[in-house]
C-alpha cells in the first residue's frame with residue numbers, strides 16, 4: 001500500500017517533466033514558459049496576465065506563468081526550470097531591464113526561442129547576441145508625450161489651475177521604477193510637452209518606486225501634502241495608474257482636489273475619470289501586447305518567421321521590437337475604453 005502510493009507520487013512528480021520533454025504536451029500543443037516580474041503589479045497582473053492566459057487557450061497553446069516576485073535572481077532560476085522541463089519557447093518579463101544578457105544567454109545555450117515583453121532590455125546591442133530573441137512592448141516615449149500634451153491642453157483651458165498665478169506649473173511626479181525605460185521616458189517627455197508649448201515648469205518633488213505601487217503613491221502624496229510645499233502643488237504627474245490610485249486616495253483623505261494624470265488606463269482609472277478624480281490617463285494596450293507576445297512566441301516555437309500570419313511588424317534588426325501604440329484617454333473619450 002505504502003509502496004504503491006510512493007510509486008504513484010513519483011510518477012505524478014515526473015509527469016510534467018515527461019510531458020514537456022517532448023517539446024509539446026500530450027496533444028502536441030506548444031508549451032510556453034512565461035513569467036510576470038511581479039504579480040503585485042496592477043497592470044501586469046490585472047491586464048497582461050489574464051490576456052496571456054486567455055489568448056494562449058484560444059491559440060491552443062499551453063502557458064505556464066510564474067511570479068518572479070520582483071527578484072531577477074528568482075527569474076533566472078525559473079528560466080532554468082523551464083529549460084529543464086523542455087518548454088518550446090520562453091516569454092519573459094525581465095525584473096531588471098539591465099539583466100537581459102544573462103537571460104538571453106540561457107535561452108541561447110538551450111536553443112530555445114525567447115520573447116521579452118514589457119521591460120525592454122537596456123544593455124546596448126544585447127538583442128543582436130541571439131538570432132531567436134525578440135521584444136514586444138511600446139514606444140516608451142510616446143506615453144509621456146501623449147500624457148504631456150493632454151496636460152498642456154487642460155492647463156491652457158483651466159487658468160485657475162495656476163493657483164499662485166505665476167505662469168509656472170508647480171508639479172510633483174510619481175516616477176515608478178528607476179532605470180525602467182517606461183519610467184525614464186515618461187518622466188522626461190511629459191514635462192517636455194510643457195516646455196515645448198512655452199510653459200515653464202517647477203518640479204517640487206519626484207519619487208521613484210520599483211514596484212509602481214498604490215501604497216507608495218498614497219504614502220508619497222500624503223507626505224507631500226503635509227510638507228512645506230503642500231499648498232503649492234498644482235499638478236500631480238503619475239507614470240502609472242497604480243501609483244495614481246494611491247495619490248487620489250491621499251488627496252481624498254486630505255479633502256484636496258489637484259489635477260492628476262496617470263498611464264495604463266486600468267478600469268479603476270476610468271472610474272476615477274468618470275468621478276472627476278482623475279483628469280486623464282494613457283491606454284497602455286496590454287491586451288494587444290499579450291497577443292503580440294504569444295503570436296511571436298508561437299511562431300518562433302514552430303520555426304516560422306515570427307510575424308507570419310500576424311498583424312505585427314518588427315521595428316528594425318537592432319531592437320527586434322514590436323511596439324503597440326498608446327492612446328490618450330480623457331474625460332471626453334474614456335467611455336470607449338470600458
Ligand code: GAL
Pocket residue numbers: 041042043044118119180182212239240241242263264284
Ligand atoms: C509599465 C506600466 C506600469 C508597470 C510596468 C511594469 O508599462 O505602465 O504600470 O506595469 O510597466 O514593468
Ligand code: CA
Pocket residue numbers: 162163164165166167168169170234
Ligand atoms: Ca503656478
